[in-house]
């Protein structure tokens with residue numbers, strides 16, 4: 001039998017599939033929770049004959065969606081994305097999130113920023129008062145990445161190159177490396193995001209601030225928390 005976390009991911013993923021309407025262009029995130037969403041969406045497409053175009057955020061998601069018969073376009077071929085459903089590694093009550101546990105943060109952020117609405121699906125263990133327990137992924141250009149690693153180390157950001165199971169440095173779909181920062185508690189996410197964005201060699205970071213509109217949280221009871229459209233958060 002599946003563990004509770006997996007059941008909660010499934011609950012959130014399947015609920016998200018019910019949000020999709022005919023003729024939508026849908027951003028398809030990456031990860032194990034999104035897998036449940038994509039499987040449920042493919043089922044709805046088959047049964048109800050929905051006309052959906054998916055825009056994927058990783059090669060893994062592209063393979064899954066293709067195998068399930070979902071029509072795909074690239075982010076550059078659609079005028080906009082109606083709704084993106086993605087997972088997250090950690091979320092706080094101010095709608096700050098950490099993403100990139102599946103190494104897809106760059107494409108995930110591009111797809112999210114081209115969507116009219118962003119919904120995240122998580123299990124309840126990922127919802128915290130303050131983000132930072134999950135190591136923050138930073139995607140970096142391979143050239144000079146050792147120097148960047150040293151800078152992060154000197155700044156006490158506890159960097160680690162992400163590696164594959166066979167021990168090589170993991171390469172993202174865009175051909176970059178990931179350095180994970182072990183921070184434990186990110187008290188000022190906006191300042192940290194600014195610092196990373198100013199650092200040459202950093203392609204993107206996994207802080208997704210003020211991007212998500214709604215979070216669906218699987219648990220004993222499914223919870224949906226929605227951001228007020230006019231609310232701006234100051235970190």
Ligand SMILES: O=C(CO)[C@H](O)[C@H](O)COP(=O)(O)O
Nearest residue numbers: 031032033087100101102104
């Ligand atoms: O950001 C991501 C991939 O880059 C994922 O959405 C995140 O890691 C959550 O994954 P999962 O649903 O498998 O827990």
